[in-house]
Amino acid sequence: xxxxxxxxxxxxxxxxxxxxxxxxxxxxxxxxxxxxxxxxxxxxxxxxxxxxxxxxxxxxxxxxxxxxxxxxxxxxxxxxxxxxxxxxxxxxxxxxxxxxxxxxxxxxxxxxxxxxxxxxxxxxxxxxxxxxxxxxxxxxxxxxxxxxxxxxxxxxxxxxxxxxxxxxxxxxxxxxxxxxxxxxxxxxxxxxxxxxxxxxxxxxxxxxxxxxxxxxxxxxxxxxxxxxxxxxxxxxxxxxxxxxxxxxxxxxxxxxxxxxxxxxxxxxxxxxxxxxxxxxxxxxxxxxxxxxxxxxxxxxxxxxxxxxxx
Amino acid sequence: xxxxxxxxxxxxxxxxxxxxxxxxxxxxxxxxxxxxxxxxxxxxxxxxxxxxxxxxxxxxxxxxxxxxxxxxxxxxxxxxxxxxxxxxxxxxxxxxxxxxxxxxxxxxxxxxxxxxxxxxxxxxxxxxxxxxxxxxxxxxxxxxxxxxxxxxxxxxxxxxxxxxxxxxxxxxxxxxxxxxxxxxxxxxxxxxxxxxxxxxxxxxxxxxxxxxxxxxxxxxxxxxxxxxxxxxxxxxxxxxxxxxxxxxxxxxxxxxxxxxxxxxxxxxxxxxxxxxxxxxxxxxxxxxxxxxxxxxxxxxxxxxxxxxxx
Numbered sequence: 001x002x003x004x005x006x007x008x009x010x011x012x013x014x015x016x017x018x019x020x021x022x023x024x025x026x027x028x029x030x031x032x033x034x035x036x037x038x039x040x041x042x043x044x045x046x047x048x049x050x051x052x053x054x055x056x057x058x059x060x061x062x063x064x065x066x067x068x069x070x071x072x073x074x075x076x077x078x079x080x081x082x083x084x085x086x087x088x089x090x091x092x093x094x095x096x097x098x099x100x101x102x103x104x105x106x107x108x109x110x111x112x113x114x115x116x117x118x119x120x121x122x123x124x125x126x127x128x129x130x131x132x133x134x135x136x137x138x139x140x141x142x143x144x145x146x147x148x149x150x151x152x153x154x155x156x157x158x159x160x161x162x163x164x165x166x167x168x169x170x171x172x173x174x175x176x177x178x179x180x181x182x183x184x185x186x187x188x189x190x191x192x193x194x195x196x197x198x199x200x201x202x203x204x205x206x207x208x209x210x211x212x213x214x215x216x217x218x219x220x221x222x223x224x225x226x227x228x229x230x231x232x233x234x235x236x237x238x239x240x241x242x243x244x245x246x247x248x249x250x251x252x253x254x255x256x257x258x259x260x261x262x263x264x265x266x267x268x269x270x271x272x273x274x275x276x277x278x279x280x281x282x283x284x285x286x287x288x289x290x291x292x293x294x295x296x297x298x299x300x301x302x303x304x305x306x307x308x309x310x
Numbered sequence: 311x312x313x314x315x316x317x318x319x320x321x322x323x324x325x326x327x328x329x330x331x332x333x334x335x336x337x338x339x340x341x342x343x344x345x346x347x348x349x350x351x352x353x354x355x356x357x358x359x360x361x362x363x364x365x366x367x368x369x370x371x372x373x374x375x376x377x378x379x380x381x382x383x384x385x386x387x388x389x390x391x392x393x394x395x396x397x398x399x400x401x402x403x404x405x406x407x408x409x410x411x412x413x414x415x416x417x418x419x420x421x422x423x424x425x426x427x428x429x430x431x432x433x434x435x436x437x438x439x440x441x442x443x444x445x446x447x448x449x450x451x452x453x454x455x456x457x458x459x460x461x462x463x464x465x466x467x468x469x470x471x472x473x474x475x476x477x478x479x480x481x482x483x484x485x486x487x488x489x490x491x492x493x494x495x496x497x498x499x500x501x502x503x504x505x506x507x508x509x510x511x512x513x514x515x516x517x518x519x520x521x522x523x524x525x526x527x528x529x530x531x532x533x534x535x536x537x538x539x540x541x542x543x544x545x546x547x548x549x550x551x552x553x554x555x556x557x558x559x560x561x562x563x564x565x566x567x568x569x570x571x572x573x574x575x576x577x578x579x580x581x582x583x584x585x586x587x588x589x590x591x592x593x594x595x596x597x598x599x600x601x602x603x604x605x606x607x608x609x610x611x612x613x614x615x616x617x618x619x620x
Contacts, residue, residue, distance in 0.1 A: 033387050089444055146345075
């Protein structure tokens, strides 16, 4: 054990006691690997790494919120396929013991909320705090909804107003003690798992989560599909600017295309969800990205160097 | 994209071109998540994080070897369940572009060797180099072989001599230009996937890979099983010391218990593998750890703060 490491076994024992009991027939932490029931059909896998000062600062997010958001951002990638998460593994580097407890508080709270237990992990020393998460999911009510299936004539929907997270960050930068709905949206975002399933069940042709900004994420969807996008109006969260709604990211709303508006509305209603907001349409011209007749730049925060999120 | 990041899209495009084509019906990098065929029964998941200066130094391992070893050490955890790896996702933080290429060279070579393609990942800036890997596997010829199934009277086997990796590291510390079998064992270890499957098929009752040192890893197996271990003699790799064989780690040989010596030998022979070496037996007294009548300390390198490897 390198110098500076805290008592690993104590810390792990404290954490694993809190992850809950494995499901019947499963083995979680404590062996070489976790043993899980395999989903019946397709397996969804996503991984993300969050680095202090690159992806978050403690000044704007307490570590319990960082832990929550780390898990939620990965769950959101599963949601963006119309899938359901079922397990996570986590790697944490460079966390002092008290920091680790706070991080895990947040991750475990999100794990419980999304029924996505943390089934294993790895803790190591490092000079900076790095959180690595891999979330596994299953396809649920539909085949996985890729980014690449949008067709000219499809409607474009978003599951809610955008920009709240960026507005909350702006408020926190002005006043670290700020609170309210936008601060909550920044520190404790929600993944739209039920909405993603409803979109898939309603025939969504392509879907992505708004993690880096609508402009950038919608550009990725359109590029993958080889189509253009013409937007009318974008719903802006209360207290947010249009720029924050278009480029802020981390709202984790889902944006998707679908050929049949009525089928989408029916599917959301069947699921007991509010209707998604139609914001535009898919067009044939592959280079078109417009909002209210003006060019829509692929703005957003490219902190994920892969540009893919997988 | 934070200051200092290289051109992410270029780098990712170069890498994803090299991961090969997805299997039919699968989606790898480029969407929100990777979509994989689900294994028929049990799913095995393991994750590890490697941090520069904590787990490796470039002075003793070129980055291509670091990449190889990062993947192999996770594949080894799958092997220690008697499983077969089928996919990996990787997170890399803080790698300059040329470093990233070298790392991926090594990871992709290992991925090809073990038929464990890298199906997605995440790249970010950071101040130090961190590699996070999650490997997925399937149970193959047997139910997953846990650490906890050893029974008094079982034989204890190891799949090969130990200490070569530690000896290689010692040679490299004395002479960074050193070469030979032990240096290869340190820089380019092999995971014993075929051996793990043969052990499982031959009725192994408990198994673990020697990643942190025989003393420590065997102590974990015995503790999980609630049994003691009495060893006779341990095979020491040529050029290694007994201390290196017992405490060196990173050999990735498998150590396992099994009730029927003949069945194990037959299973290894059927698989075309050399016979594993019997090194002792499982005993009832749960606190016993002995080698040739002397106490066997749980020595080894506790760089994994979870003590589990999952």
